Amino acid sequence: MAGLSSDDGQSARSPDKRFAAPEWHTNPAYRTLKEVYLLASDWLLKQSDADDDLDEAERQRINFHLRQFVDAMSPTLMLMSNPTALHKAIETGGASIVAGARNLMTDLNAGRLTMVDAEAFAPGRNLALTPGKVVYRNRLIELIQYAPTTEEVHKTPLLILGPWINKYYILDMQPKNSMMRYLVEQGFTVFVVSWKNPDASMDDIGIEDYMDLGPLAASDVIREITGSPTVNVMGYCIGGTLLTMTLAVLAAKGDKRFNAASFMVSLQDFSRVGDTAVFMDEPAIDLIEQQMMERGYLDSREMSNMFNLLRSNDLIWANVVNNYLLGNKPPAFDLLYWNSDGTRMTRAAHSWYLRNTYVENNLIEPGKITLKDEA
Known part of the structure; x- marks a missing residue:
């Protein structure tokens, strides 16, 4: 995702596949809506850079959450401001809206967003x-x-x-x-x-x-x-x-x-x-360890949610548009199927891994790690 996505942080004027429909460029109303959104988003994302009192970790954390907010506010995520979804609703006589509502109810019952056609692979x-x-x-x-x-x-x-x-x-x-x-x-x-x-x-x-x-x-x-x-x-x-x-x-x-x-x-x-x-500071690690102490492992869904947020436009919001606004079936993509077929992580190994790598970065420090009686 280019533009203001959380994936690459390029300028607001870069090509953005969320606005690929021709109406975003030819229709004055849609074009104005897009430009206002991109300009407002660009201004918001620059605010943390203007604060000299923030350290680098705080700035990164704020930027990340601002990008999540900006991505979630995209006009493409609303039926009435998504020309592709509106056209499909008209062409299908509302059938796409019904199918999208059905997809939404299925995901609500399952407690997760469907990102891939699970029946397409095995x-x-x-x-x-x-x-x-x-x-x-x-x-x-x-x-x-x-x-x-x-x-x-x-x-x-x-x-x-x-x-x-x-x-x-x-x-x-x-x-x-x-x-x-x-x-x-x-x-x-x-x-x-x-x-x-x-x-x-x-x-x-x-x-x-x-x-x-x-x-x-x-x-x-x-x-x-x-x-x-x-x-x-x-x-x-x-x-x-x-x-x-x-x-x-x-x-x-x-x-x-x-x-x-x-x-x-x-x-x-x-x-x-x-x-x-952003997910590896001390409070986040403490929360993960508390969850693992209660269950004995870290559930694969929690790890998957983190990775999805790192590429929210591609892995979350694109599926919201496809599944709910357009009423399409989730895509049949083998890599996404594998990505959704995760495994749990044991408490002891995962806690050790997070603290010795992401938190303390001990692998590059000679003598900082002792394994099997060898430092």
């Missing part, structure tokens, strides 16, 4: 179709092996550690965009960690358990199965952060089981995390 039907088998289980993971489809095979197997806040099949979506399929077609023997969705009985599982039961246990099994003395490893998202800690522990012990490591969108230095920092 693992095993049109997602996660690359042939694989579970070769190992423990309390926290299942290890899935994917065999190469080529005559010549790379001698060193590959282990992939994905995030435990989502399901493993992010890298095995549909055949056309499956990394698993691509890797086995290139002659790689691939192993993927599928993290268990924890319940309250697992609240005491900490970050060392994720290390022991995740990459360390998996690499032991992989070396036994393949006979290879070493394993290549790739960490994705928070799985890459865990991999960094694991590699540091192994280096301190002189353990060279991993031949090479790759990282995808994995934070190690948490000094600049963008608007995510």
Whole structure:
């Protein structure tokens, strides 16, 4: 989203897909409404920058909440000031309004905004179709092996550690965009960690358990199965952060089981995390920890709500327009389906992770973290 979205913070005059309908440019009334909204929003968003008494964290927090307010006040979110929605209501004889009301009632009963057509996808039907088998289980993971489809095979197997806040099949979506399929077609023997969705009985599982039961246990099994003395490893998202800690522990012990490591969108230095920092101050962490103490885990919906607010125009308000004002079905988008298929996080591990990364940024400080008796 360009313009005044919470996504990029560009100027009010930048192209804005919320106002893509031709009426916003050709109709004087709509054009005036758009310009007044954008100018007023631009003025409001500049107010925190004019206050020299604010520190950087306060300024970021105020800017974030102002952007949320500005986005929520868009004239495109009201039926009478959305030309596309009005035209569809007229063309359908009001059927789109009825369908939108039905969608709204469904979401109110479910307690959440529907962002994707959940019936359009299912693992095993049109997602996660690359042939694989579970070769190992423990309390926290299942290890899935994917065999190469080529005559010549790379001698060193590959282990992939994905995030435990989502399901493993992010890298095995549909055949056309499956990394698993691509890797086995290139002659790689691939192993993927599928993290268990924890319940309250697992609240005491900490970050060392994720290390022991995740990459360390998996690499032991992989070396036994393949006979290879070493394993290549790739960490994705928070799985890459865990991999960094694991590699540091192994280096301190002189353990060279991993031949090479790759990282995808994995934070190690948490000094600049963008608007995510708004949700990671001390009061917010205290609230999260209180919720986890009561339940034993952090629910996936709470994490999802945070990510949705970071891109509210794309992930919230665009769906409000599509589902309620236009009366359309939610889009069928495989990545959004995966994003909605989240997992819970154990209390002990998540509390440790938040405080040692987002709050204290200890990963970049030598000796600040001790794991498995290694600093």
